[in-house]
Amino acid sequence: MTLTELRYIVTLARERHFGRAAEKCHVSQPTLSVALKKVEQRFGITLFERSSADVRLTPIGEQIAAQAERVLEESARLQEIARQGKNPLVGPLRLGVIFTIAPYLLPRLIPSLHARAPDMPLHLQENFTVRLGEQLRRGELDAIVVADPFVEPGIVTGALYDEPFAAILPSGHPLTAKEILAPRDIVGENLLLLGPGNCFRDQVVQACPQLSEPGGTEGAREGSSLETVRHMVASGAGMSIVPISAALSWPAQDELLQLRRFSEPGPQRRVVVAWRASFPRPQAIDALRQAVADALPASAVPVRR
Amino acid sequence: MTLTELRYIVTLARERHFGRAAEKCHVSQPTLSVALKKVEQRFGITLFERSSADVRLTPIGEQIAAQAERVLEESARLQEIARQGKNPLVGPLRLGVIFTIAPYLLPRLIPSLHARAPDMPLHLQENFTVRLGEQLRRGELDAIVVADPFVEPGIVTGALYDEPFAAILPSGHPLTAKEILAPRDIVGENLLLLGPGNCFRDQVVQACPQLSEPGGTEGAREGSSLETVRHMVASGAGMSIVPISAALSWPAQDELLQLRRFSEPGPQRRVVVAWRASFPRPQAIDALRQAVADALPASAVPVRR
DNA sequence: GGGTGTCAATAGTCATTGGCTATCGAAAAT
DNA sequence: ATTTTCGATAGCCAATGACTATTGACACCC
The missing domain is CATH 1.10.10.10 (Winged helix-like DNA-binding domain superfamily/Winged helix DNA-binding domain)
Structure with missing residues (x-):
């Protein structure tokens, strides 16, 4: 037949x-x-x-x-x-983004990507790095935006941008006296951290020497999201460290909250996109990366390609 | 693909x-x-x-x-x-039978064929030989039962049986005095014929010498079917010649009608089945021929195969 | 009634295909 | 580090499907 x-x-x-x-x-x-x-x-x-x-x-x-x-x-x-189905920029792209990046990246990314690939709708998910990683491996997501380093078998990554950290302080906090902070200024301060599971928590801990010692995070207060942390700081519960792209999305004239950058080279993290090496639409990833480059969050540092 | x-x-x-x-x-x-x-x-x-x-x-x-x-x-x-569709005895057989045979053959043929090929329904049509021949050539019929000779390009035939002719006379007609008629007895009689188009008409004309002379049929009365002829004879309109299988299907004790056979070898016609040489289900034709052999009309003479 | 034309079937040839076995290479698992 | 698993590759071969040239059957026509 x-x-x-x-x-x-x-x-x-x-x-x-x-x-x-x-x-x-x-x-x-x-x-x-x-x-x-x-x-x-x-x-x-x-x-x-x-x-x-x-x-x-x-x-x-x-x-x-x-x-x-x-x-x-x-x-x-x-x-x-x-x-x-021949066109790789046609058909949905399932994209995962970690909690501490999504709200500050997506509002600019989505229109930019839509302009580049109007027939590639995004199926979005926000989650912790580990959850996104599992789904990526299982083929339930096509690409995820996470913080470097992200190493998994069969998964490859590409740098998107570097994101400096900044300190947020309640108005009247002693450290607000300094225009620029040095990392060691943090030592001994009452630091608010994100809850466990958020990779940003671990990145902050790594960046601050005293926190990475055994028992270093004991007594630290925790918030469930950056927005929660922001409000806890504003209410005087302590200081915190956040990605500057998050901080810059907040109202600049907040009377209760002060923003301070760190002296160069300050703490920062690299944001990467990860996808399965076998993912058959690399052009879709390329489009995503270019769209991110066109829509960098304020104060993000572009990575040379 | x-x-x-x-x-x-x-x-x-x-x-x-x-x-x-x-x-x-x-x-x-x-x-x-x-x-x-x-x-x-x-x-x-x-x-x-x-x-x-x-x-x-x-x-x-x-x-x-x-x-x-x-x-x-x-x-x-x-x-x-x-x-x-593999079984040649499955699927309809489109069968045509001429007017002067159908009513006397089909009542016995149909159950016989149904017994042999229960999954081969018959699509029947009665018509004149020429009409049936056209439809057979066009592929609108698969087989037709007609009188010999039937010669057409691409069409083959097989003998079914021989059918003697007999005379029917109104009671009281002078010829009823004889038990057996000779063909020449007919000469000069008032003969009722079938209308033009019926091949049986031509066969009778051929069988009766005086009719085939130019103008021989002038003044002959015509009936549109054997049944009509039968009633015309019964009402005294003249005598006629019919296939004996038709005559024998009629009530034997009809007071108005007398049946007389001819002396051997009397006039008769051969009945054949015809089909396209290219017809792809010869087994269906075989079944039909065997069914006819099993269901010969009364007084038909079987043909050796 | 013997050419002639039409049309499908057959014969013979050849390139392509689709299948096999054996083996490799990459990645995981032990 | 070794072994195992699993898909990809290489090389070979038989079967397939397509071609050209020709035949055979059948109408048609002068």
Whole structure:
């Protein structure tokens, strides 16, 4: 059973003439003749009654030809699907972004990516790095935006930008006296951290020497999101460290909150996009990376490609 | 595009494992591997994302696999149609019978043929020989029962039986005095004939010498069917000649009508079945001929095969 | 009634295809 | 580090499907 054979059947059924049908199929008359004879003896059925006058369909041939036409129709639809699926920038991209980046990156990223790839809708998810990583490996997500380092077998990454950290302090806090902070200024301060699971928490801990010692985070207060931390700081519960892109998205004139940058080279993290090495639409990843480059959060530091 | 390839796609989509899928398709793993790679590069699409962990369908692959399944489904239905159409004694036989035979043959033929080929319904038509011949040539009928000779290009015939003629006379007609008639007894009698178009009319004319002379049928009265002729004879309008199978189907004790046979060898006609030489179900014709042999009209003379 | 033309079937040849075995290479698991 | 797993590759071969040239059957026509 071959689709070519079915095409022969259908064409001959229409033309009722071997020569013309062969021409329509772009084959020679003997080819058509032999092919149909083969089909008939494979089925054990005569599909066409040949007399010198003309070629007629038998009743069973009529049924077969009709059904063959249906098969060809469906296979044509298949080819159409394949044709339309050819463009890698068509079809959804399932993107995961960690909690501490999503709210500050996506508002600028989405329109930028939409401009580059209007037929690639985003299916978005915000979550912790570990959850995103699992889903990426399982093929439930196509790409995730996380903090470097992100090393997993079968997963490759590309840098997006560097994101400096900044301190937020309640108005009147002693450290607000300094325009620029040094990392060691933090030592001994009452530091608010994100809850466990947020990779940003670990990055802050790494960046602040005293916190990485055993028991260093004991007694530290925790917030469940950067927004919670911001409000806790504003209410005087202590100071905190946040990505500067988050801080700059907040109202600059907040009377209760002061922002201080660190002296260079201050603490920062690198934001990367990760995807399966086997992901078949690298062009979609490229588009994403370029869209991010065009839509960098305020104060992010571009990475040279 | 091959149905085999589609089968590969569908199976791999189900198994998500080249080795197992290959086994299910009864081919080697490299065969499957190569075939799918070929399909993918022909389409210009990646259907399956292979990682060392497992094989996953891409979104477009999902669509393709679903459509491929539909194609295979339709092609399976095609094969099913072919399988069922294999028996030549299944499916209708379009049979034509001339007016002067149908009413006397069919009542016995139909049950006989039904017993031999219960799944071959008869599509029946009664008509003149010429009409039946046209439809047979055009493929609108599969077989026709007519009187010999019936010679047409591309048409072959087989004898069914010989049918003697008999005379019917109104009671009291002088010829009723004889038990057996000689053909020359008819000369000068007032003979009722069938209307033009009925081949039986021509056969009677041929059988009766004086009628075939120019102007021999002038003044002969005509009836439109054997039944009409019968009633015309019964009402005293003249005598007639009919096939004995017709006469014997009539009530034997009809007081108004007398039946007389001819002395051997009397006039008769041979009844044959005709079909296109290219008709693809000769077994159906065989069944028909055997059914006729089993259901000969009364007084018909069987023909040795 | 013997050419003539038409049309499908057959013969013979050849390139392509689709399948196999054996082996490789990458990645995980032990 | 070694072994195992699994898909990809290489190389080979038989089967397939297409071609050209020709035959055979059948109407048609002068």
